[in-house]
Amino acid sequence: MVLDATTAWSRGVLRGFTTVARPKGWMLLRYHSTIDLGWLVQVWKPTVVALQWSLHQQVASVLDSCTVISINEDQSARGIASVCVDEAAIATLAAKHLVSKGLRDLTSFRLTHHPFGMARERAFGEAVRAQGARLIPGWCSDSTEPPRSREVSGAILAWLQQLPKPCGIFACCDSWASVVSRYAQVAGVRIPEEVALVGVDNDNLDCELAWPPLSSVCVPWRAVGEQVGALVERALLGEPVAREKVVVPPVDVVARRSTDVAVVRDALVERATSWIAAHVGRRMTLSTIARATACSRQTLERRFQVAIGRTVMQEVRRARVDLARRLLSTTELPLPLIAKSCGFSSAALLSVAFRRETGTPPGAYRRRFRGASSEEE
Numbered sequence: 001m002v003l004d005a006t007t008a009w010s011r012g013v014l015r016g017f018t019t020v021a022r023p024k025g026w027m028l029l030r031y032h033s034t035i036d037l038g039w040l041v042q043v044w045k046p047t048v049v050a051l052q053w054s055l056h057q058q059v060a061s062v063l064d065s066c067t068v069i070s071i072n073e074d075q076s077a078r079g080i081a082s083v084c085v086d087e088a089a090i091a092t093l094a095a096k097h098l099v100s101k102g103l104r105d106l107t108s109f110r111l112t113h114h115p116f117g118m119a120r121e122r123a124f125g126e127a128v129r130a131q132g133a134r135l136i137p138g139w140c141s142d143s144t145e146p147p148r149s150r151e152v153s154g155a156i157l158a159w160l161q162q163l164p165k166p167c168g169i170f171a172c173c174d175s176w177a178s179v180v181s182r183y184a185q186v187a188g189v190r191i192p193e194e195v196a197l198v199g200v201d202n203d204n205l206d207c208e209l210a211w212p213p214l215s216s217v218c219v220p221w222r223a224v225g226e227q228v229g230a231l232v233e234r235a236l237l238g239e240p241v242a243r244e245k246v247v248v249p250p251v252d253v254v255a256r257r258s259t260d261v262a263v264v265r266d267a268l269v270e271r272a273t274s275w276i277a278a279h280v281g282r283r284m285t286l287s288t289i290a291r292a293t294a295c296s297r298q299t300l301e302r303r304f305q306v307a308i309g310r311t312v313m314q315e316v317r318r319a320r321v322d323l324a325r326r327l328l329s330t331t332e333l334p335l336p337l338i339a340k341s342c343g344f345s346s347a348a349l350l351s352v353a354f355r356r357e358t359g360t361p362p363g364a365y366r367r368r369f370r371g372a373s374s375e376e377e
Contacts, residue, residue, distance in 0.1 A: 001228075002040070002051040003071065004033040008174075008203035009221045012372075013071060016225020017050075020233065038062045048235045050228050053080060054115065067235040067242070071228055073115060076245040081235075083227045083246045087116065090217050090250045091123035091170070092130075094198050097215070097253040098168030099131045101196055102263030102308065106168040108138035109180050117172040120200065124170050136163060153183075160187045165194040166263050174199040174206035174216050181210045181258070192261040202254050202372070212257035218329070219250050220372035251368045252358075254329055255322070266307040268295060273308075273315060280319045281343050286312050316343075321357040324350060328366045335362055 001017060003010050014030065021028055031040060033055045040046075041062050049063060053070040070082040098106055106128045110117040121140065128135045139159045141152070160183055163169075171177035177199030184191050191197050191212055199206070202218040227246045235241050253259075262277075264270040272293045276284070289312055290297045304312050320342040327338045339350035347362075354362045 001028075001071075002031045002033055002035055002037070002049065004052070004055075005030070008205070009072070009201055009219065012219075012221025013225040013228065016222035016227075017229045017232075018225070019222070020226055020229025024233070041066065048232050050232060053082075069228055069231050069235070069241070072224065074245060076243050079242045081231055081241040081244045083224055083231065083248070085219055085224065086247050086249045087119040088123040088126075090200055090219065091120050092127040093217050093250055093253050094170045094200070095124055095127035095131055095133070097198055097255070097259065098170065098196055099128075099133055101168065101259060101261055102265075103166060103168040103196060103261075104133050104263075105136050105164045105166070106133050106170065107136040107163060108140070109169055109171040109176055110138065110140040111172075111176045111179060112141055117176075120170075120172040136167060138169075156183050157187045160184055160189045160195070163189075163195060165189075166196070166261065167194070168196045168198070168259075171197065171199045174201045174203040174214060177214050177216070177258075178206050178210050181212075181214065185211075191258050196259040196261050198253065198259055200250075207254075207256060210258070212260075215256045215259040216254055217250050218252055218254050218369065218372050220248060220368060222372060224248050251372050252325065252329070252365070255326060264307055266303055268293060268300070269303050269307040272300060272304070272312070273319075276316055276319050280316075280323055281341050283343065283345075284316060289316075317353050318357065320344065320350075321354050324354055324362065325358070325365070328362055329369045338362075 003014060005011055005014060018028065033052060046066055048067045048069065050069040050071055053073050053075045068080050070080050072084055074082045074084045076082045095106065108121045108124050110121045121138065125135050139156055169180055171180050177197055180197055181191060184195060189195055197214060199214050199216045200219065202216040207214040207216050227248060231241050231244065262273055264273060272289055275292050276289065286297050290300050293300065300312055304310060304315065308315065310318065324338055324342045327333055327341065335347040335350065339347045342350060344350040344353065351362055358365065
């Protein structure tokens with residue numbers, strides 16, 4: 001396997017691949033992406049090579065004798081087996097997350113010309129339009145390297161300052177989201193009050209070091225590595241794998257402070273949603289919430305439908321499930337305790353509501369997050 005291990009995603013892939021390789025007794029020889037592939041093939045005479053194709057396509061001829069598996073880039077149309085992530089699903093999760101915060105103006109940030117960023121940027125625009133929100137021109141660079149000139153820095157600052165407020169920003173990876181976060185501080189643009197920011201990869205280092213901490217789409221990079229291992233095994237057994245394409249879906253958005261905002265253009269509904277969020281663990285009814293906000297049930301229901309397109313109790317369920325998602329992805333609390341913390345009288349009722357909101361049972365949701373970790377054993 002030839003892969004750059006300096007990024008969280010590639011380390012996740014390597015960990016996943018190792019879980020397949022170790023039990024089979026494979027000798028693992030990992031090389032950096034800058035290795036001379038001609039030398040590597042001549043010395044080791046590999047049967048199968050797994051790599052990031054775009055970094056080595058200029059020396060493709062030396063790989064003619066090998067089965068090649070492309071990691072994180074779809075090259076199946078070239079006859080190269082590929083294991084990649086679902087870029088459209090990643091962008092859609094980000095768009096839905098920002099829209100769920102009440103944001104109607106959304107934009108994107110892409111720092112280089114790499115294919116993954118362009119694919120996510122394009123898919124995000126499609127997802128924004130599908131959500132009925134407005135797509136604001138984003139910041140993008142057609143360079144293959146991060147821009148560092150004073151002119152570019154000034155342009156990014158100007159772009160941030162000129163964005164309509166409030167606005168949601170989708171940065172195509174966490175390291176780029178960190179760049180947006182730093183420029184926002186210089187520009188005096190407040191996160192999340194003026195711009196809500198979400199990245200991709202759920203890289204704990206990038207997400208937790210940024211201020212405020214970054215929300216991010218969690219991608220199960222270990223699962224990608226496991227799928228690479230499965231293809232390698234099949235190729236070693238002599239099975240044809242050329243042109244095969246394995247697409248791994250993202251897990252979910254891990255919400256942190258950078259998107260902790262609710263944009264509601266109705267003061268009564270804003271007051272009610274804030275009260276619901278503050279009391280999500282207690283039993284509540286429409287009458288309870290109406291009394292807390294000093295209005296009638298009929299008025300509250302009508303205003304909710306107009307302002308956010310949900311009934312009051314649908315918002316209660318959404319808030320409870322949202323808390324359950326955070327607890328499932330960040331703690332080891334047992335399901336009954338999570339249910340109680342989120343205002344459900346039993347784990348069974350939590351499971352029903354959770355599946356209705358997310359399409360996934362709570363246990364499966366937690367397992368996907370456990371399998372997605374790239375930094376922890």
